[in-house]
Amino acid sequence: MTRWALVPMLVMALAACGDLSVYHAPPPVQDASRPDATRAAEGPGQPGTETGAPALEYPTNGRMLQQPRSRWIPVDWAELPGFGADPLGEAWSSWLRSCERPGTLAAVCADVKRLAPASDEERRAWMLARLQPYRIENLDGESQGMLTGYYEPVADARRLPDARFKNPLYRVPGPPAPLGSRKPWYSREEIDTLPEPQAALRGREIAWLEDPVSVLNLQIQGSGRLRITEADGRERMVRVAYAATNDQPYRSVGSWLLQKGEVRDASWAGIRQWVAANPARVQEMLWVNPRVVFFQEQLLTEADTFVGPKGAQGVPLTAGRSIAVDPQSIPYGAPVWLASSGYLPLQRLVLAQDTGSAITGAVRADYFVGTGPEASAVAGRIKQPLRLWVLWPR
Template sequence: MNRLLWLVSTLAIVGILAGCASAPPQAPEPARPSAGEPAYPGDSGPLPAALTQGKSRWQPVRWAELPGFGEDALFEAWNAWIKSCERPGPTFAPLCAEVRRLSIASGDEQRAWMMARLQPYRVEPLQGGADGLLTGYYEPLLEASRTPRPGFQVPLYRPPATLGQRRPWYSRQEIDTLPEARAALRGREIAYLADPVDALVLQIQGSGRVRVTEADGSQRLVRLAFAGSNDQPYKSVGRWLLDQGAIRDGSWPAIKAWVAQNPQRVNDMLWSNPRTVFFREEALPELDAAFGPRGAQGVALTPGRSIAVDRESIPYGTPVWLASSGPQLNLQRLVLAQDTGSAIVGAVRADYFAGWGAEAGELAGRLKQPLRLWVLWPK
C-alpha cells in the first residue's frame, strides 16, 4: 500500500473510532485447520440452494473452496468495501454499519464475521465451465496543455451540444475530417495531448489523470472523467492490427511499438475504432488522489481491490473472491464489484483495476489470464 493510501486509511479509521463507541460485531474466530480436518470446522451446516442471477448460476460452496481465504490482507479490501457502502444496494445496505465498524478489526475478526454473515457461491455460466477471463484496466497519467502549442496538438473534448440530437454521432474518422463535425466541437476543447495514441488509450480506459500546463505556465493535476460517447461501436485497434498480420501480440506495448515504426499509418489504425469518448474535468484533491475514478456503482475505485463485472451476472457492490494465476499476476483475494465496461460480458469475466500511471498501464496492457469467481452473498 503506498504512503498516501496508508494515510487515508488511517484517517478513515480515526474518524470511525471517534464517531462510534460500540465495539466491532463479534463472531467466532475461525479455527485453523489441523491435518486431516476441514479447513473451517465451523462451516459444516447444510448448504443453501443454488441461485440464478441473470446470465450466471451461483453454486453454494464451503469457505474452504476459496483459494487463499486465510491469507489475504483483508484490511486492503475493507477500504473498497467502505467505499461501496457510500452507495450500497438494498441487499448489502443492512450490513454497512457492521462493515464500517470492522475497519478497525483484525483480519481474523473480519474473516470470522464474513463466515457468520455471508455465504460463498461459485459463479458459473448457465452453460459451460467455471473458468473465465481476467483482464486489467487503469487510469492513465498524462501530460497536457490547456492551449494548443508545438508538441501538444491532440484535443480532448467535452460533449458537444448536438450529441443527443444525432445517434450515433459522428465517427472518429468523421470528427477528424468533416467540417460540420469539427464545427460542433469548436470551443469544447478541455486540453491537448502530445500523442493521439495516448488520447485513444484515455478514451478506452474512460478516465485519466492529466497534468495540465495552463496558459500562464502553471501546472495542476486534474481528472478527466467519462462524460459521454458518440454511440459508435467499439472496435479494438489491437484486433485490427492482428488481423492484418502487423503484430503478433495485441498488448499496448506491442501496439505502441508498431506505431513508432509506422507513423504514416497511425490514422488508419485510429479510424478502425469509430468510437470516441468525451470528458468532464474534475478537481483532484490530495486525499482523493489515493483512489481511482468513480466506477459505474458511483464510488471511487480502489487499486487492486475493485473490479469491473457484467452487472447482469454480479450486482454492483457485491464482495467477490477472485482467483487467477498467470504470467502477470497470481491473485487470491477479496475484491468489490464496482464497475462495468462494454467489453466485460459473461458470468465469469472481470476487469481488474490496477491503479494509475505507467506501471499500472504496463500491467493492465498485458493482463489476460484464466479466472474463477465466488460471490459472497448475505445469508
C-alpha cells in the same frame, strides 16, 4: 513507486501480452448540452436494478440463484483458495466505499462499518458466519473465465494547442449538433473529416495532448490524469472522467493490428512501436475504432491523489481491490472472491465496482491495477484464467 502510481505489491514475471479490448464507462454526468442525459440523476437501488437485472433478495437461504448471464451455486468456504491468507484492510476500505451507495447490500453494511477497526481474524470470522459463498458459473455450468487488467493513465497536456500538442480531449459536444441529436452520433472518422461534428466540438476542448495514441488510451480506459500546463505556464494535475460516448461500437485497434499481421504484441508498448514505424498509417489505425469518449474535468484534491477514478457504481476505485464485471452477472457493490493464476497470481477479496463494454459474460472481470506507467506495465499483461465467488448475505 511514484507518487502517482497506486500499484499494489505484485508478483512480476514475463508473460504473453493481452489484447486491448476494454472500454470502461462510469456513470454519465448531466450536461446542459445533452438533452438525453438522465441516468446521472438516478441513484442505484437494490443490486441488479441499475442494469435491468432482476433484484436479488437476501437472505437467499443457500439455494442456487440465477442472473441473466450467470448462475450462482452455493458452496462451502473451503472451496475458496487462499481465503485464510488474504490481508483484508485494503478490501475493507473498498467495501466501505461501496456501502456509501444507497441500497448496496444494506443488510450487511452496518457490520462492515462496525468492523472497520477490527482485526483480519475478526473480519474473517464475521464473513464465515454472515455470508454465503456462491460459485459463479455461466448458464451452461462453466466456472472458468478470463481476467484482464486496466488502469488510470497519466499524460502530459497543454491547455492551449501548439505545434506539438495538437490532439484534443473533448467535453460533450454542443450546438449545432449536440449529443443526442442523432444516434449513434458521428464516428471517429466523421468527427475528423466532417464540418458539422467539428463545429459541435469547437470550444469544447479540455486540453491538448502530444500523442493521438494517448488520447485513444484515455478513451479506452475511461478516465485518466493530466499533468497539464496552463496558459500562464503553471503546471498542475487534473483528472478527466468519463462523461458520455458517441454511441458507436467499440473496435479494438490491437485486434486489428494482430489480424493484419502488423504486430505480434498488442500491448500499448507494441502499438506504440508500430506507430513509430508507421507514422503515415496512424490515422488509418485510429479510425478502426469508431467509438469516441467525451470527458469532464475534475479537480484532483490531495485526498484524490491516492484513490482511483469513480467506476460505474459511482465510488472511487481501489487499486488491487476493485474489479469491473458484467452487471448482468454480478451486481455492483457485491463482495467477490477472485482466484486467478498466470502472470499475476491472485487469491483475494475484491469489490464489483465498475463495468466495461468488453466485460460481458458470467466469469469475466477486469482488475483495476492503479494509476500511471507502472500500473500500465502490469495491466497490459494480464490475460489469464479466472474463477469467481460472490459472497452474499445468508
